Amino acid sequence: MTLLLLVLFAALVFEYINGFHDTANSIATVVSTKVLTPRQAIMLATFFNLIGALAGTAVAKTIGGGLIDTSFVTIPAVLCALSGAIVWNIFTWWLGLPSSSSHALIGGLCGSALAAAHGNWGVLKWSYIDAKGASAGLWPKVVMPMILSPLAGFIIGALIMYILYAALRKATPRFVNKTFGKLQLVSAAWMGFSHGSNDAQKTMGIIALALFTGTKAGTLDNLPEWLSFLRTPTFDIHLWVVILCALTMAAGTAAGGWRIIKTMGHKMVKLQPVHGFAAETTAAAIIGVASHIGIPLSTTHVISTSIMGVGATKRFSAVKWGIVGRMVWAWILTIPICGFIGYSLMRLAHFAD
Structure with a gap:
């Protein structure tokens, strides 16, 4: 029971971070x-992060049961996965x-699951057809989106910006x-x-996986009645x-996170409101579609490349490609x-037993 509570704490720490x-x-x-201002923007993001986090569970189900064979997963494995990510x-x-x-x-979840399965690579679900007849697993849900979503962000962001340039060519800068x-x-x-x-859904999936694993292993059999909901x-x-999870992410x-805000908003490329609108609209649309179909997308990759695509329409050298290179690595x-x-x-946990 103590270990499970530690996992729940680590999951909330990860969500806050x-x-x-x-x-x-x-x-x-x-x-x-x-x-x-940064303060106003953070308040806006906090509110809409909270509302978005309550919007569904498709991504949570992918994280918790769609990428690895849960029969090999233990509560220590979940804790190790969270620790690596944190x-x-x-x-x-x-x-x-x-x-x-x-x-x-x-990455942390796959690594800890592989160790829990004693190096059996079959614990990783690379590709399969789920109960709804859709493609699932690491390849269609993680690897392909990891490659395609940044490309989509760059291309669609640039395309939207070119359309706006054409539509606004006679408008004054003030307007x-x-x-x-x-x-x-x-x-x-x-x-x-x-x-x-x-x-926010990714941590929901991890917590659900920990509770399911603990229940299956009998760890939660002797819980008092008031904790039976676990x-x-x-x-x-x-x-x-x-x-x-929604409240924890909102608090975080x-x-x-001013360090990263400076990198994305100031160092990578100089933007005007029209560029910001194009980048945010592009990224929000791509992420929204991914959330609907249960893809745990990297929001970082999408908004970053959307900013790059929008910035490159000003002139290719407007993007500070040296900083971009560090990000890509x-x-x-x-x-x-x-x-x-x-x-x-x-x-290490195995050796300690």
Whole structure:
């Protein structure tokens, strides 16, 4: 029981860190364009992250049961997965790199599950057809979106920006800035909602997996009656888990993440309100679709490449590609490093038994 409570605590710590680590995803552009102050932007993102987090559970079900064989998963494995993701998130936040919390969690989960299965690679669900007849598993839900979503962000962001350039070619700069300063409030709110609808669900899935695993192993058999709601004989996302994760992410978002906001909103490319609107609208639409079909997308990758695509329409050199290169390396390394940390911690847990 103590170990399960530790897992729940670690999951909420991860959710809180995810909130302030990925706050920049929602508000970097609206801050850099000076439409809102950082404090105002964080309040906006906090509210819409909370609303988005309550919007569904499709992503949570993918994380909790769609990527690994849960029959091999133990509560220590879940704790090791969370620990790997937390370490990487704090490290990249300290460096100001907008890495993916989603991929950190997925990498940690795959690594710890592989160690729990004693190196049996069959524990990882690479590709299969789910009960609804849709493609599922690591390849269609993680690997392909990891490649395609940044490309979509860059291309669609640039395309929307070119369309806006054509539509506004006769408009005055004052009119454009005033109009899109207002419209960016809408796009920033949509981005906050989309971010909450995708990222908050990942921790919901992890908590549900821990409760299901603990119930199956008999760890929760002797719980007092007032804690009986923790027993989860089938993999379900309970309402209290949804509400708890939503509130925790909102609290983390309220804490802000100024290091990453500076990288995405100020260092990567200089934006005006029209650019911020195009980038946020692009990213929010892509993330919203992914949340609906249960893909645990990297919101970081999508908004970052949307900003790149929009910025590149000004002129290709407007994007500071050196900073982009550092970010891409962080993206590439996230899953293998977190997988290695999760695997190593789980192996240490085996030796300690």
